[in-house]
Amino acid sequence: MPLGIIFKRALRDIRQNLVTHVMTTIVVALTCLVFIFFSVFSLNLQRIADHFGKELAIVVYLKKDMPQDKIPSLYQKIVGMDGIESVRFVSSEEAFKRLEKYFKDEEEVLEGVDPLFLPPSFEIQIDRAVYNPGRVRSIAQKFADWPEVQKVQYGKEWVDRLESFSKAVKAAVVASAVLLLVMAAFVVSNTIKLTVYARQDEIEIMRLVGATNGFIQGPFLLASFLQGVSGSLAAIVAGLFCYEYVLNIITQTELIKSLNLQFLPPLYMLTIVLVSGIFCVAGTAMALRRFLTL
Amino acid sequence: MLSGDQSVIELREVQKKYAPDIVALEEADLTISKGEFVFLTGPSGAGKSTLLRMLYKAEEPTGGSIIIDGVDLSSLSKSQIPQLRRKVGVIFQDFKLLFNKTVFENVALSLEVLGLKKNQLSSRVRQVVEGVGLSDKLHRKVVQLSGGEQQRVAIARAVVNRPPIILADEPTGNLDRKRTTEVVALMEELNARGATILFATHDENLFTDTHRRVLRLKDGKIEEL
Numbered sequence: 001m002p003l004g005i006i007f008k009r010a011l012r013d014i015r016q017n018l019v020t021h022v023m024t025t026i027v028v029a030l031t032c033l034v035f036i037f038f039s040v041f042s043l044n045l046q047r048i049a050d051h052f053g054k055e056l057a058i059v060v061y062l063k064k065d066m067p068q069d070k071i072p073s074l075y076q077k078i079v080g081m082d083g084i085e086s087v088r089f090v091s092s093e094e095a096f097k098r099l100e101k102y103f104k105d106e107e108e109v110l111e112g113v114d115p116l117f118l119p120p121s122f123e124i125q126i127d128r129a130v131y132n133p134g135r136v137r138s139i140a141q142k143f144a145d146w147p148e149v150q151k152v153q154y155g156k157e158w159v160d161r162l163e164s165f166s167k168a169v170k171a172a173v174v175a176s177a178v179l180l181l182v183m184a185a186f187v188v189s190n191t192i193k194l195t196v197y198a199r200q201d202e203i204e205i206m207r208l209v210g211a212t213n214g215f216i217q218g219p220f221l222l223a224s225f226l227q228g229v230s231g232s233l234a235a236i237v238a239g240l241f242c243y244e245y246v247l248n249i250i251t252q253t254e255l256i257k258s259l260n261l262q263f264l265p266p267l268y269m270l271t272i273v274l275v276s277g278i279f280c281v282a283g284t285a286m287a288l289r290r291f292l293t294l
Numbered sequence: 295m296l297s298g299d300q301s302v303i304e305l306r307e308v309q310k311k312y313a314p315d316i317v318a319l320e321e322a323d324l325t326i327s328k329g330e331f332v333f334l335t336g337p338s339g340a341g342k343s344t345l346l347r348m349l350y351k352a353e354e355p356t357g358g359s360i361i362i363d364g365v366d367l368s369s370l371s372k373s374q375i376p377q378l379r380r381k382v383g384v385i386f387q388d389f390k391l392l393f394n395k396t397v398f399e400n401v402a403l404s405l406e407v408l409g410l411k412k413n414q415l416s417s418r419v420r421q422v423v424e425g426v427g428l429s430d431k432l433h434r435k436v437v438q439l440s441g442g443e444q445q446r447v448a449i450a451r452a453v454v455n456r457p458p459i460i461l462a463d464e465p466t467g468n469l470d471r472k473r474t475t476e477v478v479a480l481m482e483e484l485n486a487r488g489a490t491i492l493f494a495t496h497d498e499n500l501f502t503d504t505h506r507r508v509l510r511l512k513d514g515k516i517e518e519l
Contacts, residue, residue, distance in 0.1 A: 005406070005409060201390075201392065202392055204390070205390050205391075205392065205403065206403065206407060207379075208350070208352075208379060208384060209379065209403055209407055209451065209455075210377070210378075210380035210407050210408070210455075211376060212373070212376045212407070213373075215409075
């Protein structure tokens with residue numbers, strides 16, 4: 001069966017049932033829009049988490065009694081590890097100077113305090129390209145096992161919370177994606193079912209004059225694919241407008257500007273459009289099955 | 295049947311039973327040759343429609359075999375049924391037309407399913423519609439036509455793709471005498487052009503003075519009259 005004929009018949013069907021088709025497309029668009037909001041939120045949350053997460057450093061405090069000559073070899077050992085971007089040694093004296101700077105208005109606080117009372121340390125930045133909260137934890141754990149190390153700090157709670165929140169949001173996005181797409185398919189398949197019910201006589205007659213299943217099904221499947229694609233495209237456009245509107249309001253502050261928030265990447269949008277089309281076709285194919293017994 | 299002729303419809307010990315114990319056909323045998331015009335008669339409920347429905351595989355026999363144009367229908371897969379139905383034009387008592395569509399659209403449907411485009415099918419549709427005397431109503435909606443005209447549209451749709459076999463299921467059942475005569479004349483003409491016709495009717499007036507072969511369906515058996 002030539003595709004041109006199926007296409008023409010599908011367009012004719014859409015024209016004849018325009019209101020139903022438009023309503024269905026709106027429902028698909030709203031469904032996709034909800035999913036797009038979830039996705040944009042999740043994606044930017046991840047960006048925020050990464051942004052702040054990358055600022056986190058691991059601070060490895062060394063034992064005070066550790067011989068000074070061991071420091072260069074420890075430094076080399078840390079630099080040679082995977083996933084380390086930079087390492088900086090902070091001696092006890094430098095740490096004290098930082099403390100003095102911090103208390104510059106209340107110098108009396110540090111009066112009589114031994115300048116060497118703070119332990120020496122290494123401040124380690126994790127490679128941003130490979131950053132993730134789990135990796136920070138595992139690197140920190142390695143340092144903690146070294147005998148020269150007194151304590152390791154890496155904002156454990158922050159990293160853990162960030163990781164679990166990020167996981168929860170991702171799970172919500174996946175769950176919403178599945179639920180919403182199933183809902184879209186259900187709505188589209190029901191609309192097609194109503195159209196099929198209304199045209200049962202025509203389908204019966206087509207079968208009696210020798211129409212193949214492809215000839216009967218083709219226009220319905222194509223119409224539902226068009227509904228899925230046009231609905232998701234409309235949702236993307238609407239989502240983009242909403243995103244730009246909200247962004248214009250919240251980017252008054254420098255902090256938000258520095259986060260470099262983004263809408264969905266092109267590949268992600270393409271996937272939404274295709275998956276929406278495919279789900280609508282699948283729903284319709286299931287709805288049509290019972291009408292096509294010869 | 296004329297001996298030595300090529301058979302296009304053949305029934306061998308065909309049975310059709312419905313639960314619990316209704317027998318529509320019982321070991322029915324029948325052979326119809328190419329180019330024959332056969333009347334099938336019998337009282338209402340005798341199984342005429344059932345027999346016809348089995349010939350275009352809208353129903354399955356519960357026993358025996360049906361051979362159409364050399365093909366045993368039991369060997370056909372679902373995907374091959376449309377091919378069979380393109381060889382068998384069916385005319386129904388209730389017309390089975392799309393009433394909100396035009397005469398042209400109804401008749402063109404039989405050609406559209408073959409994949410023909412509008413410019414390819416247009417001239418053939420006009421020719422056939424002219425043949426049934428409705429060329430002045432080509433773009434009228436079927437709902438605006440009389441019963442006789444609607445039946446002629448149904449005939450045009452059944453024959454537009456030039457099927458070698460035409461099954462007519464009480465095509466005059468809803469028509470007055472004049473329209474009935476017109477429809478029979480049309481069928482005679484189609485037969486003269488080479489189509490094999492099986493014409494089911496309970497109206498004995500249609501075949502009392504005919505030289506055509508007449509079959510009677512009675513108690514599930516087919517008898518020659």
